[in-house]
Amino acid sequence: MKLHGYFRSAASYRVRIALNLKGVEAAQAFHHLRRGEQRDPAYLALNPQGLVPALEMDDGSVLTQSLAIVEWLDEVFPEPPLLPGEPLLRARVRAFAVAIACDVHPVQNLKVLARLRTLGLDEAAVTDWAAWVNREGLAACEALLADGAGPFCLGAAPTLADICLVPQLGNARRFGVDVAAFPRLLRAEAACRALEAFRAAAPENQPDAE
Numbered sequence: 001m002k003l004h005g006y007f008r009s010a011a012s013y014r015v016r017i018a019l020n021l022k023g024v025e026a027a028q029a030f031h032h033l034r035r036g037e038q039r040d041p042a043y044l045a046l047n048p049q050g051l052v053p054a055l056e057m058d059d060g061s062v063l064t065q066s067l068a069i070v071e072w073l074d075e076v077f078p079e080p081p082l083l084p085g086e087p088l089l090r091a092r093v094r095a096f097a098v099a100i101a102c103d104v105h106p107v108q109n110l111k112v113l114a115r116l117r118t119l120g121l122d123e124a125a126v127t128d129w130a131a132w133v134n135r136e137g138l139a140a141c142e143a144l145l146a147d148g149a150g151p152f153c154l155g156a157a158p159t160l161a162d163i164c165l166v167p168q169l170g171n172a173r174r175f176g177v178d179v180a181a182f183p184r185l186l187r188a189e190a191a192c193r194a195l196e197a198f199r200a201a202a203p204e205n206q207p208d209a210e
Contacts, residue, residue, distance in 0.1 A: 001026040004046065004054040006033045007206035010105055010167035011066040012053040016206075017163045018070040020197035022077040026055070030208040033110055067101055070160055082160045093154050096144055096161040100168045104137030108171065127175055134172040135181075141165070142182045150184075151191040162192050170203065 003019070003026045005012030019026055031037040031052055038050045047054040047064045055063045055072075063069045074082045084090045106112065108130040116126050148154050153161035169189055172179055179186060192198045203209055 001058060002029055002056040003027070004029045004031060004043065004056065005052045006031055006038075007203045007209045009033065009052050010109075010171055011051070011101070013167040013170070013201060013203060014066045014101075014163045015053045015055065015069050015073075016201035017166065017198055018073050018082060020201050021080060021082065021158065021163075021195075022073055024073065024077055028207065029056075032208070067097060067160070070163060074160075080157065082158070082163065084155065084159065089154060092144075093159045093161045096141060096153060097164040099137065099141055099144070100164040104133060104141075104168060105171070108133040108175070131172075131175040131177050134168070134175055134177045138168070138172060138177070138179070138182050138185060142184050145184045145188070148184070150187055153188045158192055158195065158198075162188055165189065166192050166198060 001024070003012070003015060005015070005028065007030070031040070031043055033052070037043070038047075038052060043054075044050055046056060046062050049064065051064070053064075053066055053069065055069045057063075063072055070082060083093055113126050113130060116129060117123075121129070145153055150156075152158050153165055165185060166189055169179055169182075169185065199205065
């Protein structure tokens with residue numbers, strides 16, 4: 001099994017966390033997004049979207065999209081579960097994860113920010129856009145967890161929600177967002193960062209980190 005990713009990619013970070021929580025080993029292949037290595041023809045043959053991550057199996061089959069990969073891992077390696085068994089709670093976990101992975105992260109990712117630059121926005125405006133996207137999205141996520149006991153996002157153990165939250169808080173900080181405005185999210189993040197699975201998956205601990 002091989003994980004194709006990039007140390008700073010939030011989506012790759014999610015899959016690294018899930019692999020670590022499951023205790024599943026995967027070799028890593030690195031594609032430097034800022035150098036355009038994700039558009040190399042050999043990689044596009046694996047993932048026509050030219051995005052990371054991609055999980056390449058020993059039999060040559062390939063999974064793309066971080067949430068699909070994490071759910072596959074949860075089905076094939078069921079312990080510890082990353083989605084709760086109770087249907088309503090499972091739906092809440094998925095909703096929180098999708099809020100980040102589909103509504104926040106894609107709108108401030110490298111491709112979108114590069115497009116804003118080509119449309120004439122200066123670097124300050126591009127950064128302001130990314131910060132605004134993060135502030136708005138994380139504020140909604142804070143409200144989604146308002147009635148949760150924790151210490152993780154939605155319970156006493158990490159789930160897909162936490163796997164999405166921790167990388168996104170990292171993105172928010174990179175864009176200068178004052179995350180102190182989100183105490184419930186920070187509480188969940190602190191619980192996650194106490195676990196080796198999260199620490200080992202952090203961008204700064206990857207072999208391709210700069």
